[in-house]
Amino acid sequence: MQSEQQYLQNYDPSQFEHPSVTVDILIFTVSDRKLRLLLIRRNEHPYLGKWAIPGGFLRMDESADEAAARRIREEAGVENVHLEQLYTFSAVNRDPRTRVISIAYLATVPAGKLHFLAGAGAEEAALFSIDGITGESVGEQPETLQSRTAESMILTGPDGELVTGSDLAFDHAGIIRTAVQRMRGKLDYTDLAFGFLEDTDSFTLTELRFIHEAILDRSLDIGNFRRTIKREYEASGRIVEQGLEKGCVGRPAMLYSFIRPSGSGTKD
Amino acid sequence: MQSEQQYLQNYDPSQFEHPSVTVDILIFTVSDRKLRLLLIRRNEHPYLGKWAIPGGFLRMDESADEAAARRIREEAGVENVHLEQLYTFSAVNRDPRTRVISIAYLATVPAGKLHFLAGAGAEEAALFSIDGITGESVGEQPETLQSRTAESMILTGPDGELVTGSDLAFDHAGIIRTAVQRMRGKLDYTDLAFGFLEDTDSFTLTELRFIHEAILDRSLDIGNFRRTIKREYEASGRIVEQGLEKGCVGRPAMLYSFIRPSGSGTKD
């Protein structure tokens, strides 16, 4: 009886159909004191002409991490950036064509490293700033809850083009909302913000604060921010002073260098 | 040129092979003041005879959330428990047979609800307590880093059977370590602990503290724990007093009832 039951379970025909597996990459950057996300305009059905998160199929000889790294290299021409898995989206009808499971990744890229216009430019790509993401992320289940609020999100493109969450392809509005909330939640107990610095060997605390402010979408107290960062990072040697800035308006700022703790480097 | 490049990319043969997708469920419970995990003994190759996390193939007509709920129903006979996605493991060689991607889920189940022995019992199943998980989870990448430390984990079965991380099937030691660290990290800013209560409509703060202590694997100050929980939960009405305990040793404790905030229920 037992082996029969097991037999049936093992030979259920549906188990032999495999869903497609894709990797989607949310490429974030901070420029002009705003958090921005790279989107591409779809040139295929479905959602032809809609803006979407770049992605691609997972190949059989690469892990999802590797696929994400490959895809960001292809799409934005960058390597060695911070990349972390965000969530896996698997609702049955999230893609109208066929069953597609998407492993979403979040990348933090300094604006100066992004070369999405320099490439062949097969698709139209643009950076969008993100507004209208509110509320707590505590305990939310990304796939079941976020759709309502995600649709009121407003993205602003380079020419002032406005896109709402519900204008985006697939379930991408919810994915973006999940990513922004994840970043906000992790900002103050991880090194996430440093991934946006143009030069981790020479930056000012004001530059770092602008990154925090862009992610949180609110201004931070200058003095308190300095105190907190210096206490957290300087005491443990993870940031060290590198001398004063030169040739700037106003008082020159102290430059810092960030020492990435061993074990958190980007895997190749 | 561009469409040719795109053509090649779209028709790369590897994109048409699809990996297998499974869902693994880490079924945690707290009994006898210890955090315990349900493992099954494999009755197939590879890793025949080794202990493993229960799992199953994702069917084409169900989301990963649904597959996880189905699988926990089949394996442990429980429904309506807290279930959250943990991480997706996708290393190319994590399964020696074929390419398998596993979406891992974490379930919190009251010990009294677990009926893994009452079922057909196709496989041997047992609850293991977990020791030897240390270190911070801050910013760690589950798939790249945890293997070394995960192997020194020690699991203790019902008859005192000892199993180390490296005795487990597949990459399951690393998955377990990721899960325990996730639980520890989320414990104090989510409602995770309440998922382990036998009766969320009638529990004492001491019972709740035992759950926290089991997950953190350290004792907590009685007074400070009470103060913190009451401040966090009683002011917002998420726990309410329900009268005194009866027929117990020592002073009777106040019984509380937990009101799950709308929007965090287990999906059907």
Add this chain to the structure above:
DNA sequence: AGAATAGTGTCTTTCAGACAATATATG
């Protein structure tokens, strides 16, 4: 000097942790 930006100091409130003291049950 005045504008602009960088950096320090202080005060209050909140909160975590250590630990002492009190309360209410059973035997």
Add this chain to the structure above:
DNA sequence: CATATATTGTCTGAAAGACACTATTCT
């Protein structure tokens, strides 16, 4: 009363947030 458990109170130090003040550059 002794024992066992529950509950409250107090003290201290760390840290967040609000906000005022000082410092160093350029024009």
